[in-house]
Amino acid sequence: MSLPRIAIDAMGGDEGVRTMISGAALARRDHDRFHFLLVGDRARIERALEAHPNMREASEILHCEDVVGGDEKPTQALRRAKTTSMGLAIQAVKDGRAGAAVSSGNTGALMAMSKLALRTMPGIDRPALAALLPTLGEDDVVMLDLGANTDCDARNLVQFAIMGAAYSRIVTGRQAPRVRLLNIGTEETKGTDQLQVAAAQLRAATGLDMSFEGYVEADKINRGDCDVVVSDGFSGNIALKAIEGSARFVTDLLKTAFRSSLRSKIGFLISRPATELLRHHLDPNNHNGAVFLGLNGVVVKSHGSANAAGVANAVAVTARLLEESLTERILADLAELGEARLRETRGGVPAK
């Protein structure tokens, strides 16, 4: 099967061109059907390509010099959609010259540009940022929204649940992924009005390809008994970062502990294969690649600090979403649910 081309914003990320190209090359080593549209400064891209002969015949370069700054406001960046590497990568998806775009740049700008160029799907009010997190179970858990929408109403949350379930079906192969809303307790009366209305609607909904199982607290996200965790972008971002920070905290403590005596140093050396496995499992690069769900096209955000292996992971995620036709699946789910039914629920959403 031939795979649509992936547009790479080669200028984003803390390390820039070299890391993005190395990452794409690394991904292509495993999947030689990957093809790329590399967007950015031609001279720098060509220099970076010298180290990766396998990329030459698989890539076209789209030259541009302008770059979206890491601290730039989305509204400001939007004005330069036609000249920046990020904007042009997204535009390529819109024009059909690429099937998806990957960028390590400014998240807010990427969201704003993607929304403006690709528009949200019919039936979706706002896109959401979704990522896969490791669990103690066999499958990763899909978390969304991770920061695209600070405030969300019940209608947004219900739409996120539908999109998250579609993503999870691809990842886990489950027909009816287990979906939960992130809350501060599991009793029906817990949390905000928006959460309670969303839960009531999901409980009452029929014909959705998911098993809605109520609320989940933040300490149970990675237990492996839940496939999709839905939240507003503020709570989701807090939870995601708290999880990342805490994992780093524990591994930092562990390092200090192992260094605390000669005995523990020796023990560490002996058990190294085990701790290496742990390191691999926790390395954020191996979970890199967050997806904007709900757009007419696939846009993937790679972490600004990702290394080449991280970028390769984001590219692999992108390819998988293309292969499995994520966008079409969500559209089909929404159609099944019926635009009419979704509109109906609007009445139940509490006014802000």
Next chain:
Amino acid sequence: MSLPRIAIDAMGGDEGVRTMISGAALARRDHDRFHFLLVGDRARIERALEAHPNMREASEILHCEDVVGGDEKPTQALRRAKTTSMGLAIQAVKDGRAGAAVSSGNTGALMAMSKLALRTMPGIDRPALAALLPTLGEDDVVMLDLGANTDCDARNLVQFAIMGAAYSRIVTGRQAPRVRLLNIGTEETKGTDQLQVAAAQLRAATGLDMSFEGYVEADKINRGDCDVVVSDGFSGNIALKAIEGSARFVTDLLKTAFRSSLRSKIGFLISRPATELLRHHLDPNNHNGAVFLGLNGVVVKSHGSANAAGVANAVAVTARLLEESLTERILADLAELGEARLRETRGGVPAK
């Protein structure tokens, strides 16, 4: 120095009377000036006391049979404030028969009963639940609110900052604790309106015994460069539980890794003293004891699943707050700031 008595709700918690009494006894082993008012079923308390002769002369029993249920709604529990062990322990603080109360029972009920009986301090609209979390630095970080208030406005957040700083001064000895608001980014424009207004007010405030340093993201909470993290109760609860869950996730993975081969098992045995240290550091029992700040009296929540060591820690936290006159300190800070000035800020709070 003689310390006011501590009222113990002996009936709360997953394990009930035995754990609460053992915990109090354990705390008293280190500090024989602790005295207790043990509230609950006399026969069961006396049976539990048999194992702890050091508790006999230090304790008075206040008999009652009624208990607040773990799943009971706060409004329901409130009606039984005069007959339940939780209600009577709080009432003892109000009547001056105890200086503080400790309970492992239903958090919502404890909050509602405490608020009704003890009332909030002048200048404080709502109490907040605060706890100490371990960091990579020398001192613990104070986090609040951890779930007492799902929705908070800017005025609440400013008050939480003042109360958290007072608590941190006791814990860290710093004259001006470093205070930050929990947010999803550090730029001034990030987050909700409430956060932005609260940040502006804290930045503009003079005469506060704190160094307000802007926003903190959830992955930086335990880095040790921040003494107080302020949030609404929803975000705070999400962050706290995500941190706990992630720490457990990593240690579970570590266990699996160490068990994965004979070699790693041997390495584990050799480095055991190091991993034991880590275990001790991460054991939630060693950080047990969350405080309701902002009441006319000290009420401490012990975790429902805490063991005797955990309860002992909560009792020690309670004693320290009494010794250091937390309530009086917060009152003094509020007076310094001036009720008038706090009222003034109300104008800046966005309408919900």
